Amino acid sequence: MSGLPDRARVVVIGAGIVGNSMAYHLARLGWREIVLIDKGALPNPGGSTGHASNFIFTTDHSKEMTAFTLDSVRQYKELGVFTQSGGIEVARTPERMEEFKRRLASAHSWGIDAELIDPARIKELVPYIEASILLGGFYTPGVGVVDSLRAGTLMREAATAMGALTISAQTEVTGIDVADGHVTAVRTDKGTIETGTVVIACGIWSPRIARMAGATIPLTPAVHQMISVGPVPAFADTVGEITFPIVRDMDTNMYERQHGGDLEVGSYAHRPILMSPDEIPSIAESAQSPSELPFTDDDFDLQMEQALELVPEILRDERVGVRYAINGLLSLTPDGMPILGETTEVHGLWSVAAVWIKEAPGIAKAVAEWMTHGTPEIDPHSSDIARFYDHHRVAAHIDARSAEGFNKTYGIVHPMEQWASNRDVRLSPANIRQRELGAVFFEAAGWERPFWYGSNEHLLAEYGERVMPRAAEWESRWWSPIVNAEHLAMRDRVGMVDLAAFAIFDVLGPGAMDYLQGLVVNQVDVKNGRVIYTPLLNTAGGIVADLTIIRLGRDHFRVVTGGGLGMRDKKWFTDHLPPDGAVQVHDLTSSLYTVGVWGPRARDLVQSVTSTDLSNAAFPFGTAQTVEIGGVRTLMSRISYVGELGWEIYAPMEQGLRLWDTLWAAGQPFGVVPVGIGVYATTGRLEKGYRAHGNELELDFNLVEAGMTRPTVKDAEFVGKAAYLAQRATPPAAILCTLTVDDPTSSTGIRRYMLGREPITTPDGTFLVDARGRRSYVTSAGSAPSIGKHVLMAYLPPEYAVEGTKLAVEFFGERYPVTVAVVGSTPIFDPENARIRA
């Protein structure tokens, strides 16, 4: 245990729950010469783990977070440090009761045992609660608490027993050396360790440590207030740490939980109190620990009153004293997700940060797998550090969004809910025109993208009931019937879609073709001017991305991918570059503007402003050409994500406004409508059965299941080929299908429209589970105005993946009948793709 080695295979910095879990999982996967260091003393080095309330509620609307949490519970149980207490999230408002119905649907989708209970049942389970102020609860019997410090000790011991781990506590990192973009050593106050791999598991200190290597981890320390009161007479006769279920008072952003003879009351309701990682006191300077700051009671006043309402029996008792009160520091991120993976700035430098107790062992397992063979079992794409653009890495963004997100910790967050802070970060060159057209902007990767246009309101009269108006408030939120009107107008005439948010990078060099051939599934050895749509796999055959590639020359390819995960895709491309420099990747995201023109009149429109022959013969589907439009030299690519004749048109960013204006003016005689992302990403896409990464496409599914196989597999080797061939030789465990909602009418006579992630069941409510144990749930949902139905995509076990099969979908506590309309990738609208090829 003593003495710092000169050299290590990997140095894990931070011995909280994350670092301990990392050391253990790396050891388990065969890593040796692991060194774990922490500036504090063990077992509690003074970070957030030491003051955590240590309880675990399992259901999250995010599949990824739920998967990490469920795996963590499994691991904590194996370690013998999990005490099951059950947990009840209680509602004081009708809105919260509705949210619980939605939460129950998520629990069902992710396979968690939970139920809605009435106040009497809550009182039965938690006798000291004031049930009269409650409307009901969401009860999860599997909720519990863990001893996270003990778990850490056990994991260190296990790794040590494997002969894999050297631990050095009270060792402070003073620097991280980097050479040629790769980490080479960790310097500490007790000596320097040469290593090619470093894991930053430093919680609230992570940004500071990363900066030593020139990398960024965009999180901020923030205060979470907690008090502990006791001795509680009601707990006098209980044995052990916890007997009564943990209560989360969702509408007040608080929790109340038994801790031995005490009751802990914690809050996410107070004003966001952020700190800079550089302001955290040292261990020596701290009265308690660096992450336990002096309690600021003014911030807790309101919560005290609210807690008194919920547990008056305990808190009104004058004999029960406030024995401990802290402002505990924890990590917040600008999008609320953890920050995992190799940093984009420094090879060999890994971040496992902004991870809470409830998900730490599961995340550590996934990251260790990622570090070992690149194929984590649970897809971490929403948590990938590579998701951040440069504009995400600045304090103004981190602080604004973390503060805004803090009070949503227990919030009712709509799946389309937009951030209010730090907007207008990235603007399309046509933004000024879009504002004039009354665009309602949603944000993607910092870009302000029109979701629909107020100027299209007149279309509502034109299309009447075909816009499928929504009466229920929930699915009308962040939505407008104008979306569906734009959709119909595009299908009838022609629409212009702003696509400035695309991430675009050029792949150049003598090795470009061979490199791409080895990276993507589909054939890239095509003629110049061909457009290729292709998925990308990891070595295990999991789906990493899907995107288009345009071959512009012998040694020149242009990759176009979605903005949301564009930087992650870019890292995938750059990580696979050959070391000899024969290929380079150039990021053109901020250089190229993209506008889509689609619809039956798209050719007429563009032809009216160019002399280039745009006829089907001269410019067939799946090709790209350089075309001059109104004095702007553009690249036009004849593809479509909405299933219409038309093009993606790329132009220099600074000429984007001119291109937009030219097309807009030219479009007037053809009835052009500005079309928002509501159509592009949902209605147009779903009618065509196009899969979206993060919805249908993720590591959890393969191309066979997704119905994306082609008749043959190219001869060339590519990442994941062996696994892909094996997948093709095996019957799929589930098949992606498009379903239509037969009757959306609820029991109260209101039409309801699912938004995604709802469980699919048999008509009598039995959940569908495939041979790999995965439940069927809605991967995408939206209107299909052209066919007048609400459509859903879902992976179904083969026995249900039969056209015409009657099933049901659970939505806000009711089941709605659905029918399997399409099995596989055939579009539900225009199945022959006649429009695209027109």
Added chain:
Amino acid sequence: MNVLVCVKRVPETGGRVTLTADARDIDTRYLGFTVSPHEECAAEEAVRLIEANGGSSTVLTLGPEAASDQLRAAMAIGIDRAILLETDGQDWDPVATAAAIVAAIQAEAAAGVSYDLLLFGNEAADSGDFQVGIRVALALGLPCISGVKSLEINDGVATARREAGGGWDVFEVPLPAVVAVREGINLPRYPSVPGRLRAKKKEIERIVPTAPAAGLTGPAKIRLRLPAETEGRVEVLGTGAEAAPAVVDVLVRIGILSA
């Protein structure tokens, strides 16, 4: 009976004390504030005396507006009212502090409020001057007992004890009197939630004390100096059951167990 407790807001240090750049103050950026343990016990003693004898308790401090936190903390465990002698945050030495407290007590007396007992902590947690209580007693012509670890009030007489070698010094003084207590006289209670909420809603009476005239003040503070740190040494005695004999040896050596 009426009891007045005087407290002082001080930084709540737990770890290494650091000084501000000019070395004139403790760096309190990361620190909370509290009162000394002696003063916590004084407040607790006041609450108990009023619970037993009836009457009213008052807490008084001289300090900045932020010192209301310490007054509310005292009210949260049951002190009835609070007086803040509000300063602009500059240090007041014991001479000036005692003078301001005396003036406040005299003003209270003029308004018809007199105190039977003035409780102080034995010394402040930061400056440790051991003076304010004694100076107040002197100025008001009251008897004063310091270092008190036990206090009883019967028929207008205070019986106070303080540790003296292996035994006790026992004092009896007529009220009104000044008593400076030491930690250990009682075990202060934690505030209850209702107590905290009540304290939040209570009025704090504010008085702006007259700044001391030049020449009356005591020695001026030039700067602070930190004592040399004594390096702590950690010795691992062993792990598991094998460590037990070594632990027993240590416990015997420091007098917790007898051999």
